[in-house]
Amino acid sequence: xxxxxxxxxxxxxxxxxxxxxxxxxxxxxxxxxxxxxxxxxxxxxxxxxxxxxxxxxxxxxxxxxxxxxxxxxx
Amino acid sequence: xxxxxxxxxxxxxxxxxxxxxxxxxxxxxxxxxxxxxxxxxxxxxxxxxxxxxxxxxxxxxxxxxxxxxxxxxxxxxxxxxxxxxxxxxxxxxxxxxxxxxxxxxxxxxxxxxxxxxxxxxxxxxxxxxxxxxxxxxxxxxxxxxxxxxxxxxxxxxxxxxxxxxxxxxxxxxxxxxxxxxxxxxxxxxxxxxxxxxxxxxxxxxxxxxxxxxxxxxxxxxxxxxxxxxxxxxxxxxxxxxxxxxxxxxxxxxxxxxxxxxxxxxxxxxxxxxxxxxxxxxxxxxxxxxxxxxxxxxxxxxxxxxxxxxxxxxxxxxxxxxxxxxxxxxxxxxxxxxxxxxxxxxxxxxxxxxxxxxxxxxxxxxxxxxxxxxxxxxxxxxxxxxxxxxxxxxxxxxxxxxxxxxxxxxxxxxx
Numbered sequence: 177x178x179x180x181x182x183x184x185x186x187x188x189x190x191x192x193x194x195x196x197x198x199x200x201x202x203x204x205x206x207x208x209x210x211x212x213x214x215x216x217x218x219x220x221x222x223x224x225x226x227x228x229x230x231x232x233x234x235x236x237x238x239x240x241x242x243x244x245x246x247x248x249x250x
Numbered sequence: 251x252x253x254x255x256x257x258x259x260x261x262x263x264x265x266x267x268x269x270x271x272x273x274x275x276x277x278x279x280x281x282x283x284x285x286x287x288x289x290x291x292x293x294x295x296x297x298x299x300x301x302x303x304x305x306x307x308x309x310x311x312x313x314x315x316x317x318x319x320x321x322x323x324x325x326x327x328x329x330x331x332x333x334x335x336x337x338x339x340x341x342x343x344x345x346x347x348x349x350x351x352x353x354x355x356x357x358x359x360x361x362x363x364x365x366x367x368x369x370x371x372x373x374x375x376x377x378x379x380x381x382x383x384x385x386x387x388x389x390x391x392x393x394x395x396x397x398x399x400x401x402x403x404x405x406x407x408x409x410x411x412x413x414x415x416x417x418x419x420x421x422x423x424x425x426x427x428x429x430x431x432x433x434x435x436x437x438x439x440x441x442x443x444x445x446x447x448x449x450x451x452x453x454x455x456x457x458x459x460x461x462x463x464x465x466x467x468x469x470x471x472x473x474x475x476x477x478x479x480x481x482x483x484x485x486x487x488x489x490x491x492x493x494x495x496x497x498x499x500x501x502x503x504x505x506x507x508x509x510x511x512x513x514x515x516x517x518x519x520x521x522x523x524x525x526x527x528x529x530x531x532x533x534x535x536x537x538x539x540x541x542x543x544x545x546x547x548x549x550x551x552x553x554x555x556x557x558x559x560x561x562x563x564x565x566x567x568x569x570x571x572x573x574x575x576x577x578x579x580x581x582x583x584x585x586x587x588x589x590x591x592x593x594x595x596x597x598x599x600x601x602x603x604x605x606x607x608x609x610x611x612x613x614x615x616x617x618x619x620x621x622x623x624x625x626x627x628x629x630x631x632x633x634x635x636x637x638x639x640x641x642x643x644x645x646x647x648x649x650x651x652x653x654x655x656x657x658x659x660x661x662x663x664x
Binding site: 185198200201202203205206207208209211213214216218219220222223224225228229230232233234236238239240241242243 | 290544567570609
């Protein structure tokens with residue numbers, strides 16, 4: 177059973193890596209992707225505020241970044 | 251902890267002096283400054299005002315240093331965990347000095363909640379070679395009854411002609427909690443005021459692994475897995491739980507008690523796409539699970555509309571759902587054995603939360619950008635759970651939390 181799961185995981189990783197290698201763009205096709213608002217951490221202050229608010233109101237935190245708190249509110 | 255705080259404070263002051271000195275010597279170089287003011291207001295409960303400033307500088311060769319300062323002023327009332335009663339209820343304040351009374355049929359709120367938080371963080375992002383970067387971060391946060399020191403390291407590796415980025419990192423945080431009126435003994439009677447210490451601590455260790463993949467010239471996605479282990483004092487020293495009699499009326503109150511270990515795992519995915527009309531759609535999903543029995547799903551969606559003259563408008567919707575922690579109870583009864591752990595903190599209960607908002611902004615000359623964000627947050631749970639009996643059937647055992655979030659941002663080069 178364990179071997180089967182390991183084999184499936186290995187297969188998934190291989191498929192993902194192979195899929196990733198077929199995706200993507202050439203360096204000269206990055207115009208849109210280099211826009212500030214296309215960055216994964218665009219609106220960084222908003223994300224930080226939200227993380228702090230939801231950390232203090234809900235039982236979950238983190239995901240995009242580390243889950244740690246730095247706040248005594250929970 | 252004290253020694254570590256001094257070390258971190260010293261490191262921050264050295265870094266600050268270095269940055270200020272460097273700026274004086276290189277006048278032509280600019281800082282990217284992001285500033286914001288957050289105003290958070292819950293109906294009848296907590297209000298917060300939070301200014302923040304983040305300064306970022308390219309030191310050359312894509313080496314980036316950034317510093318952030320956050321101030322946080324909190325005031326208002328917070329639910330203490332007790333259930334409403336058909337009779338007025340009187341509670342001893344956490345300090346032991348004085349008391350407060352909640353009127354009949356109202357949710358007990360501790361109105362002494364006020365605090366000021368100061369938080370500093372420093373990040374140093376540096377390329378190691380063509381395809382590798384490392385990011386080191388330090389943080390320090392101080393409140394009246396809480397101190398936190400943290401350090402983190404992230405490594406990222408580009409592959410497939412920089413179309414794929416693998417990320418891995420870890421974060422360590424040390425927290426010290428010094429409750430007002432000292433630390434109560436968990437699950438003992440509030441009126442007995444049994445105290446066990448003047449301060450407690452906890453450590454948090456986080457691991458993060460991620461993949462960011464460019465799909466095509468207009469879209470990309472990110473998938474992260476994170477593992478977080480917390481050890482130490484995680485009880486809220488100010489929260490209590492009602493023990494009710496056969497008619498559902500509170501007989502007495504116990505201080506809450508939570509486990510001293512918590513292991514959390516989460517999977518996070520984010521997708522961004524620029525449409526043909528230059529609008530940007532961003533969507534994310536997070537699944538979190540921990541060994542306290544909490545499972546949560548978070549969906550988030552923003553749609554950024556690019557308008558004329560540099561303006562943009564960005565609606566936002568967020569939906570959150572969580573199951574209750576295994577030791578969450580609305581109340582305990584005076585006929586049951588006291589469990590090993592118990593909390594009536596609404597944040598550990600089963601709930602859903604919805605955020606709806608909009609952000610409007612404009613890009614001025616020289617990359618100066620201002621924006622305003624306004625959001626409404628509503629949290630709801632089961633107000634009339636099946637286990638309610640007697641007078642509890644007439645009470646709202648999980649009142650909604652409604653909050654308004656207003657935020658002003660201004661970014662500029664300096």
